[in-house]
Every structure is written in structure tokens, then in C-alpha cells.
Amino acid sequence: MKLVICAGPPxxxxxxxxxxxxxxxxxxxxxxxxxxxxxxxxxxxxxFSSEFSIPARKVYSGELCPDHCNVMVLGDAIEWASKHxxxxxxxxxxxxxxxxxxxxxxxxxLIVLEATSGMNLPRKIGPMLSLADIAMVTKIDxxxxxxxxxxxxxxxxxxxxxxxxxxxxxxxxGIDPLVRRIAQAxxxxxxxxxxxxxxxxxxxxxxxxxxxxxxxxxxxxxPLEGEIFYQGE
Amino acid sequence: xTIADLTVTGxxxxxxxxxxxxxxxxxxxxxxxxxxxxxxGKTTLINDIExxxxxxxxxxxxxxxxxxxxxxxxxxxxARNPIALISQHTNFLSDLPVEDFLSIHATxxxxxxxxxxxxxLGFANKLTGEPIIRTxxxxxxxxxxxxxxxxxxxxxxxxxxxxxxxxIENAGIHRTRALELLKEYxxxxxxxxxxxxxxxxxxxxxxxxxxxxxxxxxxxxxxxxVAAELRKMDDLILDFRNRIRLGERLTENVLEEQMKACGxxx
Ligand SMILES: Nc1nc2c(ncn2[C@@H]2O[C@H](COP(=O)(O)OP(=O)(O)OP(=O)(O)O)[C@@H](O)[C@H]2O)c(=O)[nH]1
Ligand SMILES: Nc1ncnc2c1ncn2[C@@H]1O[C@H](COP(=O)(O)OP(=O)(O)O)[C@@H](O)[C@H]1O
Ligand SMILES: [Mg+2]
Ligand SMILES: [Mg+2]
Ligand SMILES: [Zn+2]
Numbered sequence: 001m002k003l004v005i006c007a008g009p010p011x012x013x014x015x016x017x018x019x020x021x022x023x024x025x026x027x028x029x030x031x032x033x034x035x036x037x038x039x040x041x042x043x044x045x046x047x048f049s050s051e052f053s054i055p056a057r058k059v060y061s062g063e064l065c066p067d068h069c070n071v072m073v074l075g076d077a078i079e080w081a082s083k084h085x086x087x088x089x090x091x092x093x094x095x096x097x098x099x100x101x102x103x104x105x106x107x108x109x110l111i112v113l114e115a116t117s118g119m120n121l122p123r124k125i126g127p128m129l130s131l132a133d134i135a136m137v138t139k140i141d142x143x144x145x146x147x148x149x150x151x152x153x154x155x156x157x158x159x160x161x162x163x164x165x166x167x168x169x170x171x172x173x174g175i176d177p178l179v180r181r182i183a184q185a186x187x188x189x190x191x192x193x194x195x196x197x198x199x200x201x202x203x204x205x206x207x208x209x210x211x212x213x214x215x216x217x218x219x220x221x222x223p224l225e226g227e228i229f230y231q232g233e
Numbered sequence: 234x235t236i237a238d239l240t241v242t243g244x245x246x247x248x249x250x251x252x253x254x255x256x257x258x259x260x261x262x263x264x265x266x267x268x269x270x271x272x273x274g275k276t277t278l279i280n281d282i283e284x285x286x287x288x289x290x291x292x293x294x295x296x297x298x299x300x301x302x303x304x305x306x307x308x309x310x311x312a313r314n315p316i317a318l319i320s321q322h323t324n325f326l327s328d329l330p331v332e333d334f335l336s337i338h339a340t341x342x343x344x345x346x347x348x349x350x351x352x353x354l355g356f357a358n359k360l361t362g363e364p365i366i367r368t369x370x371x372x373x374x375x376x377x378x379x380x381x382x383x384x385x386x387x388x389x390x391x392x393x394x395x396x397x398x399x400x401i402e403n404a405g406i407h408r409t410r411a412l413e414l415l416k417e418y419x420x421x422x423x424x425x426x427x428x429x430x431x432x433x434x435x436x437x438x439x440x441x442x443x444x445x446x447x448x449x450x451x452x453x454x455x456x457x458x459v460a461a462e463l464r465k466m467d468d469l470i471l472d473f474r475n476r477i478r479l480g481e482r483l484t485e486n487v488l489e490e491q492m493k494a495c496g497x498x499x
Contacts, residue, residue: 150341151327153341
């Protein structure tokens, strides 16, 4: 089975892109499963099961960071998808945490960005972009050709190795190259590892201590002036 | 890559039926217009061209360059893209200063920065009322300034042999000056237009209805004569538009003088 992790900031067009991809892959005779991970609201599961009659489900991360939740549940999700005899599992993330990019080593990582988002965005989002294999740029129908080309240059500057594909996802224009990449992608091979290094995050805020200021906390902390350090035992 | 011609093979209209014009070839140096009522698919047609459609857009059209399918690199590497498209967008979303934007775009299109930026701004400022300042933010430009900059960028920085322009008459720019400046370049120009002056300046025009290319009309000798008269009337209207812009009050005297100058009154 293949796994595609699709990240990207909210409302950039992740679902729209994945719907176009699903339509084409089903037409090619592929069996798909779909998982959406979000914090507290999502309806993608219903969209995919009613429009394409494929196994589809969602997970609410609730109190957990949705991308951490992703790492926790992904193993079970692969088992679930293979029970349903899927050949490709598409995972749409919440796209909220820019630091803990949820891509998996060796398997396809896709980020969806919108051409309308401003020229500095590619510089801001860090590993979510730089660790991806493919950046889909949606909403090209809403900007001029010149802006589209400059946006492409800004992405390439922030992530020199990422392949950029531009799309009008509403009309499925530019989707074919992505479908080809998915068809050629590696099969899942255990054990699976997160790509890149997850952020350092063990501190007392993580376990619910709410007081403001690093002096009130233990674990990995940082003051305004200076670097992070470990405080405590 | 040297462009000799561009061919569009017909696809389907909105009703799903084959387009009456099954193929049209534009040759280097041709000026072509696309005409038809709003919503008939003019923008869709030039978007198909810009995307090097290969039966992968809703119209099912194909676009061939020099008789062959465009290579994928044409659309994935802007430096090799032979097409510049000036779309109907009248505002930029880009939060960059004009000079930074142009400098990045010049690099993307494989140009020397400094000279290209000066030339682009010079070109654009011939088309606008108030000049574009190189340090202002792209988002501060007016609709007309935006369109003027896009046209100049396409011609100078884009330096593309094929230029597609979507309804420049609605751009709030000096349309006749734009046409004069553009005609100095030898390219394939495709104008989507509702303007008789632009349509009749073209070598031929594609008439569209219901998402489909219906007919190709060559601009004949008689239309050429009609066009000459229309230009006079158009200049007359433009002259009055300019007087209003400059804060003048209009008088019957001026009207009479202008009509006489056109030969409409003796
Ligand atoms: N014009 C245009 N609109 C698009 C395009 N792609 C997506 N949209 C619109 O953008 C909006 C958000 O799209 P979604 O696919 O729901 O975005 P998402 O990333 O899945 O959003 P969340 O899952 O809520 O984070 C919808 O209204 C889409 O119709 C595109 O290429 N062009
Ligand atoms: N050949 C076609 N097949 C399907 N839909 C089409 C076709 N041509 C145009 N359309 C649709 O018609 C609508 C209007 O088209 P547009 O190109 O914007 O018109 P115009 O520029 O002439 O005003 C768009 O939603 C477009 O997707
Ligand atoms: Mg979604
Ligand atoms: Mg239009
Ligand atoms: Zn996180």
C-alpha cells in the first residue's frame, strides 16, 4: 500500500486537490482510503465516502496537537486501510502546526499552498514546506501569471528540492502530474519514521501548567534573550 | 525556442458538442481577436492556450506549438515559457514593493535585473495617468496601474513571442497608446475584446458562443475602411474623455470644432 500525507495551511485547497486526485485514481482502477485529521470539526470523511464510495474516516485530535495526533494514529490507520483492501491511503492533515511536519520517511509528502497567500508565506512555514516532496499551488485562477511565477520562485528559494505543480483545483487543471507521482510512489515498508527532527517540546506547558513565564516551568524552556535550555532534574 | 506558429484544435462547447471551428493556426506576427458575449468562454480559451491544454481542461482542447504538444518544461520553467498572459485581474495580492517584484520576475524569466526594471516601468508609465513609483507596494497600485504594469511586464520582462491580453480596453489605461506600443513588437498577439477598434485592427477574429469557437472572420478591405472611420469617432470620444479628466467644462463650441476636424460638419 502507498501512503500520501497531505499537509498545508487551512483552506488552501487540500480537500479540493485530493478530490480531483481521487477521481482520476479511481478512473484508473485504483482502490483508495481516506483519513482526515483535525482538531474539532471536519466533514471530509462524509464528502469522500458519499462522492466516491471509498472507506473514509476522521479523527479529532481534541486536546492534542493535531500533527502529534497524526503520528500517534497513523499506524492504526494504515492497518484500517489495508483491512479495507486499499492500495493508496490519502491522509489530509489539519495543517495547523508548521513545525512538526507530519511527513513519513520514504513516502510521499505533499503540501498544498494557495497562490493568493502572499509572497512571504513560503519563508514562514519551515519544515512543512522544506520537508515536502511536492508543493501544489492552488487558486492560480485568482492571480496574474506574473504573480504566479514570482510565488513559484519564492517557494523554490525556501525549498530548493521540492517539485512545484500549479493547479486550478476547482477544474482539475494541473492535477495529472500529481496523479503520476502518486502512482509511482514507494510502497509502505515498516518500520515507519517521521521525516526530519520533531521539535523539542517536553515542558510543563505540555502537561497543562498554565502560568506565564519560563521561570515558572521545568523541562526545555527559553527566555526572550538567549537560547533554549533544560531546567529541572 | 523559435516559435513559428501556435495551433488550437477544437474541443467541446458548454453543451458538450464539438466546436464548429475544429482547428485554427496562429502564425508569428498575427494579431488575432477573440470576440463574443460575456460568459461565452473567451477567457477560458486563452487560459487553455496559456496552460498548453492537452485534452486535460474542461473544453478538451489541444494546443500545439510548431505543430507539436508543448513540452512540460514550458509550463514548469517560466524562463522557457513562450507565452505571457495578461489576465483580467486588476489587483495584485502580492505584498512586495514594485521593484522587488519586478526584480524577482526578471530573474525567473532569465533577465538582467536593473535595465529590465527601468524599461518595464518606463513602458507602464506611458500607459497610466499617475506614474507608478518603484518603491510602492504592489497592493497600493490602482486597477489601471496594475494592468499597465502587467502589460509592460509581459512584453519587456516576459519577452514572450506569444502575448495574450484579456479585455485591456476595460483596464483604465491609455488603450490606443498601448496598441501603438505593442505593434512595435513582432509577436503573436491575441486580444480578447469587446472593442471594435481592437477587433478591426486584428488580421482576423474568432467569434465565440456557448463555450465554442463558432467562426473565424478575416478583416477584409471594406472592414478596413469602416475601421478608419470608427477610429476617428473613437478619438473624438477619447478627446472628450480626456477633457473631463482634466477638469474642463465642455462647450458646444468645442464640440462643433471637433466634429468639423473629423469632417462630420462642414
Ligand atoms: N478559485 C479557486 N478556489 C479553490 C481552488 N482550490 C480550492 N478552492 C476553494 O478554496 C476553498 C477551500 O478549499 P478546501 O479544499 O476545502 O481547503 P482545505 O485545505 O481542505 O481546507 P481545510 O481542510 O478546512 O483546512 C473552497 O471554497 C474551494 O472551493 C482553486 O484552485 N481555485
Ligand atoms: N468549452 C467549455 N466547456 C465547459 N465550460 C466552459 C467552456 N467554455 C467556457 N466555460 C465556462 O463558462 C464560464 C464563462 O467562461 P469565461 O471564459 O469566463 O467567459 P468570458 O471570458 O467570455 O466572459 C466559465 O465558468 C467557464 O468555465
Ligand atoms: Mg479539507
Ligand atoms: Mg472573460
Ligand atoms: Zn505540533
